[in-house]
Structures are given as C-alpha cells and as structure tokens.
Amino acid sequence: MIIGIPKEIKNGETRVSLTPASVEALVEREHVVYVQENAGINVGFDDELYEHAGAKIVNSIEEIYAKSEIVVKVKEPQPVEFSMFKTGQTILTYFHLAVEPELTEELLKKKITAIAYETIQCPDGRLPLLHPMSEIAGKMSIQIAAKLLENSEAGYGTLIGGVPGVAPAEVLIIGAGTVGLNAAKIAAGMGASVTVLDINPEKLSIIDNIFAGRVKTAVSNRYNITKFLRQADVLVSAVLIPGAKAPKIITKDLERTMKKGSVIIDVSIDQGGITDSIKVPTSIEKPYFTENGVIHYAVPNIPGLVGRSATISLNNYSLPYIMKLAGKGFIAAVKSTPEMYKGVNTYQGKLVNSDVAEALNMAYTELSVLIGF
Numbered sequence: 589m590i591i592g593i594p595k596e597i598k599n600g601e602t603r604v605s606l607t608p609a610s611v612e613a614l615v616e617r618e619h620v621v622y623v624q625e626n627a628g629i630n631v632g633f634d635d636e637l638y639e640h641a642g643a644k645i646v647n648s649i650e651e652i653y654a655k656s657e658i659v660v661k662v663k664e665p666q667p668v669e670f671s672m673f674k675t676g677q678t679i680l681t682y683f684h685l686a687v688e689p690e691l692t693e694e695l696l697k698k699k700i701t702a703i704a705y706e707t708i709q710c711p712d713g714r715l716p717l718l719h720p721m722s723e724i725a726g727k728m729s730i731q732i733a734a735k736l737l738e739n740s741e742a743g744y745g746t747l748i749g750g751v752p753g754v755a756p757a758e759v760l761i762i763g764a765g766t767v768g769l770n771a772a773k774i775a776a777g778m779g780a781s782v783t784v785l786d787i788n789p790e791k792l793s794i795i796d797n798i799f800a801g802r803v804k805t806a807v808s809n810r811y812n813i814t815k816f817l818r819q820a821d822v823l824v825s826a827v828l829i830p831g832a833k834a835p836k837i838i839t840k841d842l843e844r845t846m847k848k849g850s851v852i853i854d855v856s857i858d859q860g861g862i863t864d865s866i867k868v869p870t871s872i873e874k875p876y877f878t879e880n881g882v883i884h885y886a887v888p889n890i891p892g893l894v895g896r897s898a899t900i901s902l903n904n905y906s907l908p909y910i911m912k913l914a915g916k917g918f919i920a921a922v923k924s925t926p927e928m929y930k931g932v933n934t935y936q937g938k939l940v941n942s943d944v945a946e947a948l949n950m951a952y953t954e955l956s957v958l959i960g961f
C-alpha cells in the first residue's frame with residue numbers, strides 16, 4: 589500500500605501521525621510511506637530520521653494526497669485540504685464528524701473511506717484510540733486549570749493545592765471515563781479537593797475504588813451539578829456519548845452560579861462541548877476567554893500541547909490498525925476486526941455511523957450492506 593503522512597495544519601497542532609519507528613515497521617512489510625517535509629519537526633522527528641526509517645520525503649501536502657492510497661493524519665482535515673481528497677482514498681484520523689457537517693459532505697462527495705479513530709470501538713465498549721489522547725487531555729486539563737487560576741493569567745491567584753490554613757481549590761469533574769479519571773489523578777495528586785460526577789454508577793465505583801475516598805463521587809443529575817458547581821474553582825467536562833454531540837449540561841443559568849475567577853476546561857469541546865456559553869472551540873493560539881468573570885478554555889486538540897508524548901502514545905495504539913488495514917486491505921481488515929468496523933464513518937459516498945447520521949440529521953446506511961458482510 590502507499591501511505592501518506594501530511595504535516596498537521598490545524599491551529600497549534602504539533603503531533604505527527606506516524607513516528608519513524610512506525611514508518612520502519614510499515615516499510616519492513618514492503619509498504620511505501622511518503623512523509624511531508626518537516627511533518628515531525630515540532631516533536632523532534634526530523635526528515636533524516638524518517639528517511640533513515642525508509643520513508644520518502646515529499647515537499648507538499650498536495651503531493652501526499654495525490655500519491656497516497658491511505659492518508660494517515662492526527663486531526664480532522666481542514667477546509668484547505670478538501671480539494672486535495674482523491675476519489676476512493678482512505679483517510680484515518682480523529683474526524684469528530686458529529687460537529688463537522690461540511691467535512692462530512694466533502695467525504696461523501698469524494699467517496700472517501702473515512703476511518704475515525706474516536707469511533708473505533710471494541711465489543712466491550714472501549715474506545716482504544718480515543719483512550720491515549722483522553723489520558724493526556726485529562727492530565728493536561730488540571731495543569732492548564734492550575735495555570736489559569738494564577739494571577740499571571742486570568743485568575744484571582746488561587747493555588748490549586750492550597751497551603752496549610754488556606755483551602756485547596758474545589759475541582760468538579762463531570763464524566764468519570766478516561767479524561768475524568770486522569771484529571772482526578774492529577775488534581776488529587778496536586779492536593780485539590782476533587783468531586784467526580786457521572787450518570788453511570790459503575791464508573792463512580794471505579795473512581796471510588798482507585799482513590800479510596802480521597803475523591804468524592806456523586807451521580808450526575810441537575811440537583812448535584814447545581815450543588816457542586818456553586819463551590820467549584822475548576823470545572824472539567826469529560827463526558828462522551830460515542831460519535832454523538834455532547835449534551836449541553838451547563839446552561840447559562842447554571843453557569844451564572846459559578847464563582848468569579850473560576851475556570852471551565854471544556855475537554856468535551858471536540859464533540860461540541862457541554863456549556864451553552866462556548867459556541868465555538870478556542871485554539872492553542874488563543875486558548876481562553878473570560879465571560880461574566882468565568883474563564884472558559886475549550887481547545888479541541890489539547891494533546892497537541894505535548895506533541896511528542898502524544899505522538900508516541902497515539903502510535904502505540906494506532907499502528908496495529910494501520911498495519912492491518914495496509915496488510916489485508918479495507919474489506920478484509922474491517923471484516924476481521926470488529927472495532928475497526930465501528931471506526932468507519934463514510935464509505936463509497938454513504939454515511940455508515942448511526943450516531944453521526946443522527947447528529948447531522950443525514951441518511952444512514954449499515955456498512956455491512958455495502959461490503960457484503
């Protein structure tokens with residue numbers, strides 16, 4: 589197979605989809621890998637390392653799309669890339685199509701096989717490719733919140749872990765999955781007072797077992813959200829309904845009850861976010877704004893802030909799927925890998941993910957009908 593690795597162009601994005609080690613593994617199996625010049629430069633993987641691993645370096649992103657059967661990316665294609673799509677091409681990346689109607693239309697028009705990392709899902713419900721980036725985003729959410737609480741940023745100068753005689757910050761985390769658990773680890777480790785809410789009591793039980801009472805848990809309902817939000821210095825949104833838009837849990841009315849100088853880190857923004865007040869994502873370049881005294885942070889590619897760790901971690905999970913796809917071809921790969929089957933969002937001009945179809949109010953076709961399965 590011919591595989592292409594473009595340089596990411598989303599605002600502030602530093603990650604690259606394949607490391608030199610992954611390229612070497614693919615080249616060993618006789619695949620051809622094209623890497624755009626300087627694709628890995630921000631994370632310390634220069635062109636020489638890729639060449640040494642067997643990649644061919646090309647000058648432009650246009651060449652990557654023109655030459656490749658499979659394009660492997662990190663973030664969703666940006667509008668400037670739409671005209672580069674080649675009919676019938678396969679693209680693997682985080683797509684988040686539930687909030688990307690224009691991109692979805694383009695993928696359908698060009699009959700792109702779009703495999704969305706975030707909807708690759710194991711039969712037991714795990715999301716193996718969302719998991720590594722969620723671990724990072726969860727950990728980073730608290731580092732970022734701690735910084736935003738400082739006077740040097742927009743905060744009133746609250747030390748997240750407190751000091752003797754001064755209470756620590758109250759951290760409220762909504763969602764007890766991977767982001768929530770990792771945010772709780774760092775927040776508790778820094779000495780904050782932490783509460784985690786989820787609609788699923790089994791998820792709360794996991795948190796309770798891990799932290800042995802050090803972190804408070806409660807069921808996520810309007811009553812509890814109202815109660816804990818009032819006290820919160822930091823709110824981390826960590827909810828997910830796979831493939832669907834995030835529920836708008838924090839209405840404007842609720843938000844008005846928050847303390848001035850408090851911080852919202854809306855990690856779920858890549859699925860639309862949970863607050864009414866954040867209409868569009870912020871960016872790594874301009875990461876937050878203050879409204880009614882509350883600091884709003886909604887960067888959709890937080891792992892891009894720690895690109896090297898994030899790139900290596902992503903590859904640890906993504907390479908086996910890329911190998912399978914390149915080795916067996918699309919149909920055999922999805923037929924033999926149930927989690928990859930779930931990852932397919934568009935195929936031959938049809939939308940084949942039901943959650944995305946529902947979110948965008950578009951027609952849905954079951955993939956099995958199209959591939960004879």
Ligand SMILES: NC(=O)c1ccc[n+]([C@@H]2O[C@H](COP(=O)([O-])OP(=O)(O)OC[C@H]3O[C@@H](n4cnc5c(N)ncnc54)[C@H](O)[C@@H]3O)[C@@H](O)[C@H]2O)c1
Nearest residue numbers: 721722725763765766767786787808827828856888889890
């Ligand atoms: N901004 C970023 O850079 C970035 C990076 C990684 C992940 N994310 C996003 O973070 C979000 C969380 O990801 P995750 O891997 O932790 O998901 P996850 O599936 O592991 O956990 C989500 C949790 O949300 C809970 N939930 C669902 N609806 C809820 C509700 N109404 N109230 C409370 N809890 C609810 C679920 O029960 C589940 O425990 C996703 O939208 C993901 O795409 C963002």
